[in-house]
Amino acid sequence: MSEKNLEWKVTAEKELLKTPVFTVKETTSLSPDGQEGHYIVTDAPDWVIVIPEIGGNFLMVKQWRHAHDGLSIEFPGGVVNKDEEPEIAANRELEEETGHKAGKLTYLGSANPNPALMENRVHFFAAEDLQRTGDQNLDEDEYVDFLQIPIGEVYTKIGGEEYPHALMMAALLKYTVYKRMGAK
Incomplete structure (x- = not known):
């Protein structure tokens, strides 16, 4: 399977929680075959x-x-x-x-x-x-x-x-x- 067949595309992001240390977001993403999924992502400084x-x-x-x-x-x-x-x-x-x-x-x-x-x-x-x-x-x-x-x-x-x-x-x-x- 090629890498292209594994890539997901983010279509939307929503901030759920913002703290002094990190931000929690929900992303909506499309799978390689077009199925929609919702995922929790934490954004923090390096x-x-x-x-x-x-x-x-x-x-x-x-x-x-x-x-x-x-x-x-x-x-x-x-x-x-x-x-x-x-x-x-x-x-x-x-x-x-x-x-x-x-x-x-x-x-x-x-x-x-x-x-x-x-x-x-x-x-x-x-x-x-x-x-x-x-x-x-x-x-x-x-x-x-x-x-x-x-x-x-x-x-x-x-x-x-x-x-x-x-x-x-x-x-x-x-x-x-x-x-x-x-x-x-």
Whole structure:
């Protein structure tokens, strides 16, 4: 079957919910053979995830995740602001959440967090040659600790109770490919 025979065409969109974090829309689409379907789509800003390495450890953050109803250890990251380049957002988030800057920041690529429901992308960056710049500069509603964790421990525990965030697994995969293919 050709790709053309798999494509759907959006014929209408209706906003169902607008929040400060995302917008939920209902799209009406036509299937390749003309059948109409209604689908829920979430529109959100792009995100960045930064994988900072320092002396055989990853520099990670620990924060409360409300949907998880618990603490989560993650790589630093956050929202790409409107009209902001992902690289700028990556540097900003790293410094805000950890008080560190990267001497070398390498773009590892991007992915769609869930193409069945979401329109945005997450951008991955490796951060090396870290320098401490000062204290965290968290948003008003952020409560985040940062810690160094041995790289091997993260590989062992990723996806478990302490490291439940699926996008962190994707970030770790991108980092692993980067390291195996030869960091530049």
